[in-house]
Amino acid sequence: MAQHLSRRGFLGIAGAGVASAALAGCGFAPPSSSGTGGGNNALTFRWWGGNARNDAYQKAVKIFTDKTGIAVTTQYSGYDGYFDKLNTEFAGGNPPDIFQMDTALVSTYAGRNVLTDLGTYVPGTIGLDTLYAPVRGAGTVKGKTYGVPSGSGNAPVLYDKTLFDQLKISPPTNDWTWQDFGTIATEVSKAWGPDKYGALDASKDHSGALQPWLRQRGKDLYTADQTLGFGPDDLTEWFTFWDGLRKAGAICPPTLLSNTDAATGNHPFITGQIAMTTGWGLAQMQPLTQHELKLVVVPRANGKTGQAPSGGVLLCIPVKSKNPEGAAKLINFFLNDDDAIKTMKLQRGLPPSDKAKNLLAPTATAPEKADMDFGEYVAAQVAKDALPTAPTAPPGYGDVKTALDSAAKQVAFGKMSIAAGVTQFFSDAKTALANAK
Structure with missing residues (x-):
């Protein structure tokens, strides 16, 4: 789930109680x-x-x-605008x-x-x-x-088992890899038909997808001294992976991403437009559909899940x-x-x-029990991974997430090349972290 903590919002908070009028027009209902x-x-x-x-x-x-x-x-x-509204009230002292x-x-x-x-x-x-x-x-x-x-939370992938059964496609398993993810998403898209997609475009998913992907490679979102824990080559590889899936029609177009920040009936996973999504557990999503849903971990690399429980x-x-x-x-x-x-x-x-x-x-209902069982499985995998604990996110984290969201969407819409999107992200993210000190 994306958090939008804009710099202008905190300019208001830091400004001795003077409300920031600019936040009033952020589209918050x-x-x-x-x-x-x-x-x-x-x-x-x-x-x-x-x-x-x-x-x-x-x-x-x-x-x-x-x-x-x-x-x-x-x-x-809803999630969109929540922190903008909160920042305005902090700035106004109420x-x-x-x-x-x-x-x-x-x-x-x-x-x-x-x-x-x-x-x-x-x-x-x-x-x-x-x-x-x-x-x-x-x-x-x-x-x-x-x-x-x-x-406590983790980074799962939720998939529509009913749909996989209908399409007669083998669903993902907990030992799958990122290559498997691309293969399965492509297969589902081709079998399902027009305007149907194998998976959510998770290129903008900061902690639910990018973080485990980095941790599987011995890196992380941040370092212990609160700087970025990855570089341009890493983000280039990440964007390139998703760009390939996008061109293959395996993941949803960016126009569908506006309804993915809340577990509601408008989420494209619930409306029947995508077959797999990151960011949600069964307890939130299963009540919204008659289809049977299942959980697996985010795809592995180097044999590791890269999970960072929150x-x-x-x-x-x-x-x-x-x-x-x-x-x-x-x-x-x-x-x-x-x-x-x-x-x-x-x-x-x-x-x-x-x-x-x-x-x-x-x-516990069946979905709730499955979520709890999955949590215990993830905890065991974290111990097996034996990776360092993920460093605490630094001040400015919200703006870094916003920077990734923006760059990923610009690339997805074709408004920026991958190289330009990577450059833009690191420029925005480093500025955000510097300004937050």
């Missing part, structure tokens, strides 16, 4: 809201997500209010009391001094001890906790939250309350603790 505010005890809570996540949050928040008496006004939207954050962006926001150090509430109000140790530090920046993880999404409290104590209670509720765990299920990632896993396993 006003978020939906529900709930009843009232009094100093109330909270405003914002997140992004598809319908299933939104419904789960709404039910969980109602349980929280019933148990604590703290009223919560909920604000939610952010929500608690909000959902991308794990990889927390260092950027923490570096701007707009997030509350949650150490004040740990362990008194927020109990982190139930979390798996590798997940626990996902929201930590320079030794301080700025966000609490909600789950902390899922985080919950953070702004420095200017009007009710930080109440927000901390809500974070702990999502983390440790039995009813909250059962209500949210896997909508924010795989279970981040044995407690969550044990609560969910007995009543």
